[in-house]
Amino acid sequence: MERRVKVKVEKLCKSFGDLKVIEDCSFQIYDGEFVCVVGPTGCGKTTFLNMLSSLLKPTKGAVLIDGEEAGPKKHNLSFIFQEPSAFPWLTVEENMAYGLRAKHKDKAYIKEQTEHMMELMGLGKYRRSYPKELSTSTEQKIVIGRAFAMNPDLLLMDEPYGQMDIKTRFYLEDEVIRIWKECQKTVVFITHNIEEAVYLAERVLILTNKPAKVKEEIIIPLPHPRNVEDPEFVRIRNYITDQIRWW
Amino acid sequence: MEERNKLEAAAGKLRFERRRERQKALLLGIISIFIFLTVWQMLCTLHIVGENVLVSPIKVIQAIWIKAGDTRPDGNTLLQNILSSFRLVLIGFGLALVIGLPLGLLMGWYRPLDKFIRPIFEIIRPLPPIAWIPIVIVILGIGTAAKSFIIFFTTFVPIVINSYTGIRETNQVYINFAKTCGYSNWRIFRTVGIPSAMPLAFAGMVIALGNGWGTLVAAEMLASNSGLGYMIFMGRSYGRIDIIIAGMLVIGLIGLALTAALELIEGYVLKWRIKEK
Numbered sequence: 001m002e003r004r005v006k007v008k009v010e011k012l013c014k015s016f017g018d019l020k021v022i023e024d025c026s027f028q029i030y031d032g033e034f035v036c037v038v039g040p041t042g043c044g045k046t047t048f049l050n051m052l053s054s055l056l057k058p059t060k061g062a063v064l065i066d067g068e069e070a071g072p073k074k075h076n077l078s079f080i081f082q083e084p085s086a087f088p089w090l091t092v093e094e095n096m097a098y099g100l101r102a103k104h105k106d107k108a109y110i111k112e113q114t115e116h117m118m119e120l121m122g123l124g125k126y127r128r129s130y131p132k133e134l135s136t137s138t139e140q141k142i143v144i145g146r147a148f149a150m151n152p153d154l155l156l157m158d159e160p161y162g163q164m165d166i167k168t169r170f171y172l173e174d175e176v177i178r179i180w181k182e183c184q185k186t187v188v189f190i191t192h193n194i195e196e197a198v199y200l201a202e203r204v205l206i207l208t209n210k211p212a213k214v215k216e217e218i219i220i221p222l223p224h225p226r227n228v229e230d231p232e233f234v235r236i237r238n239y240i241t242d243q244i245r246w247w
Numbered sequence: 248m249e250e251r252n253k254l255e256a257a258a259g260k261l262r263f264e265r266r267r268e269r270q271k272a273l274l275l276g277i278i279s280i281f282i283f284l285t286v287w288q289m290l291c292t293l294h295i296v297g298e299n300v301l302v303s304p305i306k307v308i309q310a311i312w313i314k315a316g317d318t319r320p321d322g323n324t325l326l327q328n329i330l331s332s333f334r335l336v337l338i339g340f341g342l343a344l345v346i347g348l349p350l351g352l353l354m355g356w357y358r359p360l361d362k363f364i365r366p367i368f369e370i371i372r373p374l375p376p377i378a379w380i381p382i383v384i385v386i387l388g389i390g391t392a393a394k395s396f397i398i399f400f401t402t403f404v405p406i407v408i409n410s411y412t413g414i415r416e417t418n419q420v421y422i423n424f425a426k427t428c429g430y431s432n433w434r435i436f437r438t439v440g441i442p443s444a445m446p447l448a449f450a451g452m453v454i455a456l457g458n459g460w461g462t463l464v465a466a467e468m469l470a471s472n473s474g475l476g477y478m479i480f481m482g483r484s485y486g487r488i489d490i491i492i493a494g495m496l497v498i499g500l501i502g503l504a505l506t507a508a509l510e511l512i513e514g515y516v517l518k519w520r521i522k523e524k
Binding site: 053054055071072073074076077078079081083085087088089090091098099102103130132150156 | 418420421423424425426427428429430434438439442443445517518519520
């Protein structure tokens with residue numbers, strides 16, 4: 001089946017002064033796809049994501065979503081950051097609705113969407129709690145739920161589990177896959193953890209060192225949930241590790 | 248389920264221990280005040296200091312009691328004086344809040360506004376409020392406006408500085424998230440900047456209110472015919488040490504009550520601020 005192109009990145013370049021961070025980067029992301037971006041530390045992964053979400057303007061080239069230049073006012077973009085980013089002054093319920101309020105006036109729709117997401121994330125019992133009253137993993141679940149609740153055209157995740165312990169990370173990785181399947185959203189997930197990338201992604205983009213461009217893309221045909229001990233899984237993981245090591 | 252019960256039991260124990268801590272602190276406070284008053288009383292009853300220098304706490308309390316219904320020596324009952332001072336502080340502090348809070352927040356958020364206003368503010372900031380008194384008399388005379396203006400200046404500066412600093416320290420991640428949602432800068436200011444500035448802004452208000460109430464006596468030096476500061480000055484003119492100390496005590500107690508009231512409001516508005524996880 002031919003998949004529809006959702007995001008098209010064309011000859012993207014970004015430099016800060018003389019420093020070239022991204023050079024001539026082109027690729028496509030299909031509708032409903034889960035893509036992981038991996039690359040050496042400090043290769044400009046975050047810069048890359050900041051351009052997808054148009055927090056930064058590219059120096060040259062363009063990011064097109066559904067054929068139009070990407071912009072937060074036009075498109076539903078949703079960002080999950082590395083640092084905890086649930087608003088501490090809003091309750092779980094209000095946090096969930098925050099992203100939706102940017103573009104929707106219809107209270108009933110916001111309510112319905114928020115309820116749906118809270119149920120999906122199992123956060124209903126905390127609806128009146130504030131993030132600081134909850135554990136770190138629950139707080140991150142608020143952030144994930146808030147992002148999915150916005151019904152995003154594109155969901156960008158910037159090493160969202162980078163600072164979590166292994167148990168929490170495994171749990172949240174399974175959660176994000178479950179919700180992605182449920183909601184059928186396009187996800188771009190940045191990580192430097194190769195195992196995480198192979199565990200989650202349908203397709204992995206490997207970036208080169210600075211100035212970054214796409215070195216290779218690898219399709220991972222394994223069904224979810226994946227077994228980290230499956231020989232095929234191990235083979236792909238080792239292959240990607242080599243690609244990054246021998247850039 | 249059992250684990251949950253264990254957790255709840257542990258939480259209950261923690262709450263109980265915290266309450267014990269608070270009770271201990273309260274008890275220590277009461278003992279300290281009691282010792283202070285006893286020493287003071289002893290100094291007077293044993294005539295270690297003369298009655299023309301210090302009167303005993305019992306006399307002070309008597310003075311407060313009598314002053315409740317007596318207009319001597321300054322021409323007002325205690326309540327009239329309290330209300331008069333209260334009005335000054337509320338006008339001064341209220342104005343500072345209404346002008347200073349939005350000003351600090353907007354300056355902290357919008358750089359051009361900051362650059363525009365900052366030079367003037369930096370000149371005004373280090374001026375002690377008392378230094379305003381002569382010019383205020385010339386411009387505004389000696390009425391309520393003049394006195395409120397002095398209070399206004401003491402309270403204005405900490406309110407502006409704290410709300411400014413508070414909003415400047417807004418976590419960039421929150422702002423970025425709001426941006427990627429497609430919010431306009433003005434809406435991000437309202438929904439992210441202001442709430443995240445509130446803890447520091449409130450701290451500023453508490454400082455401001457304390458300062459304002461503290462400057463009261465100085466403001467009422469500007470010729471008044473009522474107020475707690477005025478009462479103290481009249482006490483001095485008539486050599487009534489008991490009235491002076493009574494005035495000081497009432498100022499102190501009301502200052503304490505005002506701060507407590509403000510902290511109560513803070514606790515309600517900032518109920519999301521839980522100190523520990």
